[in-house]
Amino acid sequence: MGVLGVSLYPEKTDYEKDKAYLEVAKKYGFSRIFMNLLLFEAQKVEVILERLEKTITYGNHLGFETYIDVNPYTLKALNIQPNELSYFADLGVKGIRLDMGFTGKEEAAMTKNSLDLKIEINMSNDDHYLERIFDYNPNRNQLVGCHNFFPQAYTGLSIEHFIHCSKRFLEKNLRTAAFVTSQTGEIGPWPLHEGLCTIEEHRKLSIGAQVKHMKCLNVVDDLIIGNAYASETELKEMSEAFFENELTLSVIPEHGISELEQKIIEESVHTYRGDRSEYMIRSSMPRFTYRKESIPKKEQSDVIKRGDVLILNEDYGQYKGEVQIALKDRPKDSRVNKIGHIAPEDQLLLEGLQPYTSFSLKINR
Numbered sequence: 001m002g003v004l005g006v007s008l009y010p011e012k013t014d015y016e017k018d019k020a021y022l023e024v025a026k027k028y029g030f031s032r033i034f035m036n037l038l039l040f041e042a043q044k045v046e047v048i049l050e051r052l053e054k055t056i057t058y059g060n061h062l063g064f065e066t067y068i069d070v071n072p073y074t075l076k077a078l079n080i081q082p083n084e085l086s087y088f089a090d091l092g093v094k095g096i097r098l099d100m101g102f103t104g105k106e107e108a109a110m111t112k113n114s115l116d117l118k119i120e121i122n123m124s125n126d127d128h129y130l131e132r133i134f135d136y137n138p139n140r141n142q143l144v145g146c147h148n149f150f151p152q153a154y155t156g157l158s159i160e161h162f163i164h165c166s167k168r169f170l171e172k173n174l175r176t177a178a179f180v181t182s183q184t185g186e187i188g189p190w191p192l193h194e195g196l197c198t199i200e201e202h203r204k205l206s207i208g209a210q211v212k213h214m215k216c217l218n219v220v221d222d223l224i225i226g227n228a229y230a231s232e233t234e235l236k237e238m239s240e241a242f243f244e245n246e247l248t249l250s251v252i253p254e255h256g257i258s259e260l261e262q263k264i265i266e267e268s269v270h271t272y273r274g275d276r277s278e279y280m281i282r283s284s285m286p287r288f289t290y291r292k293e294s295i296p297k298k299e300q301s302d303v304i305k306r307g308d309v310l311i312l313n314e315d316y317g318q319y320k321g322e323v324q325i326a327l328k329d330r331p332k333d334s335r336v337n338k339i340g341h342i343a344p345e346d347q348l349l350l351e352g353l354q355p356y357t358s359f360s361l362k363i364n365r
Helices: 015-027 042-062 072-077 086-091 105-110 129-135 159-171 207-217 232-243 259-267 314-319
Strands: 004-007 030-036 065-070 095-098 118-122 143-146 177-180 222-225 247-253 280-283 308-312 323-326 336-342 358-363
Touching: 004 015, 004 232, 015 030, 015 042, 015 232, 030 042, 030 222, 042 065, 042 086, 065 086, 105 118, 105 129, 118 129, 143 177, 159 207, 177 207, 207 222, 207 232, 207 247, 222 232, 259 308, 259 336, 259 358
Parallel strands: 004 030, 004 222, 030 065, 065 095, 095 118, 118 143, 177 222, 247 358
Antiparallel strands: 247 336, 280 323, 308 323, 308 336
16 A cells, blocks of 8 residues: 655745644654755755755654655756765655656666665656666666646646556556645745646545545555645545545435435445446445335436436335446436435546445435
């Protein structure tokens, strides 16, 4: 299982606030830090490095692992060759993220360092960069990947592209990471940002919904909050979503939902049937659990819309009690009771949920 991470920008923040943030994050199971070393001004290098090292040291004390973002210009400014990585080991970091890469040969050589430093490369480009690195036989135990975040609205990755790029790393069994965004954090690497997420469709979602969607996609290991500081409420929400055993979808109930219908929805562990339909997610076990119960039909006139949560009533014969989530609109059916609707921010999960996956439904009260 992957880990949770936060981002810190010590060149812009107060050390005591960073410490307090890390302490709260640790309480909720976070164990990774992202920092960057890209934007310093030449005359302030030593001051910034001293400040970074202080925060890294405190993070290490709490049990965090820090990955620091660098590029060839960073190494040049610090007068460091790609094969001379002891400088970063002395800083106390666990890994070096290459915001911009070299030719592949240098990265492969960097993975063979004897300092136990991970070399993290960019996952977000559709190119042959990873293959070029593998042409030079890297130490795969010290090679990891991380997607970019995108400060400008509408510039983030599409879900399709995100999956496509991530699968290259999955196929080589490399540890991977991506970013989600806080809706309260106002600090990032640039003066202006409009959220710091990897996937564009996540930009305005709650952090819990972003994490649940990432878990559905199941193509990266670690999830990092791109901006600082997330609220404690968000840290808790992200932790709960990440560590929950099964996906939970929120349901906005219809007026007049019965006690039995609530029980069928909330007390059943639902499993997405493997013989999938393009029209619905089917959970058939409640048919057997509640086969002796009476499920009368409701008087409904609405057509079935995508996201509707349904229970088949006793007029549907042997299918009585089956729970469905509509994936496409279809005509109204008196044999189908509309119980509610998947909450808007969980709608994205309907595409990510895969057959044979277990999930829970929770009614918003």
